[in-house]
Amino acid sequence: MKKKRSQLEIWNFIGFGILGLYCLFLVFPLFRTLKTSVAGADGGFSLMYFKEFFANPYYFSTLLNSFKISVVTMFWSLLLGIPLAYFYTIYVMKAQKFLQIVIVLCSMSAPFIGAYAWILLLGRSGLITVIIERLSGIVLPSIYGFNGIVLVLTTRLFPLVFLYVSGALKSIDSSLLEASQNLGESSFRRFFNVVLPLCMPSILAAALLVFMRALADFGTPLIIGEGYRTFPVEIYNQYVGETAVNHNFAAAISVIAIIITALVFLFQKFLTTKFKFTINSLHSIQRTKPKKGVSIFINIYAYLLVFISMLPQIYLIYISFKKTSASGSLFEPGFSLDSYRIGLKRMGSAIPNTIFIGGISVIFVILLAILVSYLVVRRTGIVSNVIDNLSMVPYIIPGSVIGIALVLAFNTKPIVLTGTVAIMIICMVIRRIPYTIRSSVAILQQIPISIEEASISLGASKIKTFFGITVPMMSNGIISGAILSWIAIITELSTSIILYTAHTVTLTLSIYIFVSRGTDGPAAAMATILSVFTTISLLLFMRISKSKDIIL
């Protein structure tokens, strides 16, 4: 009896510990944000900031703009991503493995870098703009504003749709397709009547993710938006204060943003419940060789899409090797490594910072994800339930809102963390943890509990079973999750831009700083280094991950 009780206490203790962490670093900052948003000038309760937001068409338009961008980006991402996933799953394509890696790579750069490269290509004095104008006299439509933002976000977010939908397609039993064919349906109708409905839960999940990412993205509209203001930019402006610092107003916008994302989240949940099936997949779909015409079409479609999406990164790599002026802001004929020299010198300790902050964050993310998933899957109870729900909260909160919330919570006593490395790590962990927890829960649910019981009945203690059986069986998924977290963390911008100081600049932040100063050479050089980091990490992931399913 004694033994049993002490074992229970370990998990209870862990549960309460994690709950405490969530309260301190998530609930408390959000509460602080809410409180700040309704604090009047005299310190009393006031809704003046909300009134101002809705009364002033300028502020309200930022919200509307964000919404428009998110919906249109979602539409294009689905339109491009679903067919790509379908072709990829049912047909044999050229260099299939390579194609998959490149598609995934498209989604892994920081969006603002893409925005920046598109300006270099299609901006007022962009490479392609100038060439086309010189050759044909045609002036291309402006890349700045709405179109540019949608272009950048779509080319970055359609891979998410691809990954979700191709995962869902893999779980469809091929006999379902054969049955529909056998009943006389054309392959075109089959796609709409059988394939799409069966993938609907995944499509909705992907749509939500794309919507949330597009809505929360901060760097893209900041760089390519020009006059087109979105609300994450507005939060940032209110916070850093182009005119005057106004924390209360930033908090009020944050609260409105959370309400909107929560509503979208609930709406998506509601839709998903209407499309729930369990498919007992015995025979997954085998790829077939397409007819020549089809083959040409699908290969051109896929490779053109990834080429356009990769173009910004490729161009940045190219110009990073161009000869540059001493300031780094002008290019000269010829090639050199000057951009790298200047960049590495000026960026200070950004690379060690990135490795340190990213590394520590990943360790915490993994540790927490393992413990939380174990609590949620194996130790159901009130505490586990609360943690389960709390763990999904950061998923729907835009990064810049998390940044504001953390500042509001930790720039005054009793706990002052602003400006420290700690707060950078905290923000990275919060941003990333919902994804890793979800994938860990999925992994753990696939491990039958009888395996743990077998270990216990053979005489191993519960702790020994956890570390000797459960964790090693999860390890493949854990390591893959760690690598994906690592990639997400090193390319993170929207939260860290609010929290960073000169001592905690990361690689992504330093690229942003170079970009904003107009020093193109070093910016391109640093972006190239970041691309190398992500590519190596991704290849490592592909190597380790057995399942071949990437869940972001």
Add this chain to the structure above:
Amino acid sequence: MSVSIKIENAIKRYGENTIIPDLSLNIKEGEFFTLLGPSGCGKTTLLRMIAGFNTIEGGSFYFKDKLINDLDPAKRNIGMVFQNYAIFPHLTVRKNVEYGLRARKYTSEKIKNGADEFLKLMQIDEYGNRLPEKLSGGQQQRVALARALVIQPDVLLMDEPLSNLDAKLRVEMRSVIKGIQNKLEITTVYVTHDQEEAMAVSDRIAVMNKGTIQQIGTPRELYQRPVNLFVATFIGKSNIIKAKLEIENNKSYIKFNNGYKLLMENVNEENKKNKNIIVSIRPEEFVIVIVNEDEYENEDGINATVRDSIFLGLNTHFFLTLETGEEIDIIQESTIENVVNKGKKIKLRVNNKKINIFDEKGDFNLLIG
């Protein structure tokens, strides 16, 4: 090494749901004991209570004289074989088998010898260094058995161990299991819903339904003298015919619907009363009597019409309808001539030593032991 198991007044609840209301059971040392019942009857629940993976809401569980209710599952010295084998997929076959020995912190020599012995015994010694995913279902089953037995457990628990195997392997593995159990003489509790499998391996079987034990007995006892209608229909096949019990001169007769009377010599004294009964007759306990049409009414037996028959080689199955509309199945050894055609009216007699009779509700058997 082996111990007896005693369960007294066990209770299992999940929230408001009572799965097992009050269950008592004695399992003898070295016995192969099976819990048999339809799914949801509580058999796996009871097994997991013995193993320590389910909480016990009431009652006492003993291994020999030792109360184990609150003993950590790791300390019960139980070998357990799971329905899905629960083999550690990241460990080799040998490491799987050694796992329990390592948990007991044995010397490396003892671990190696133990693993060697049982790998050999289960004929999987050549797969020692392979990962389990490379093995077939039957081989994985052998690994699970070796792993459970190598720790020299006091009790072996098996939860539907054969349900994931195909029919042929199932038959093969059940003789392997039975053989090993006989050799090691280890107290074994085996859970299954397959009555044929239970009959094939068990010394004794407990038939369970809705959390209560209906009957405990040897396979022969359960088949020949089921205590109630549930056991009669769950173990093997039984035809159910409504009839009356009539007592004349202290002799008991079954009176069938058409007036056919059958003397029963083994009715329990206390049940010798005129009343409605259920007669339970197994397909092979009927005798088909073929009568000429003009003599039909005078001949003894239950009136029946042949609906259909299936020739299965050794046996022929007949499907008949009684005058009451009750449908029955009969199995007879095949004869050279198929003398019973579809639509033919025949008489049925039964072997009065083998059949069973129950009260009107089917709750208890009216016959002696």
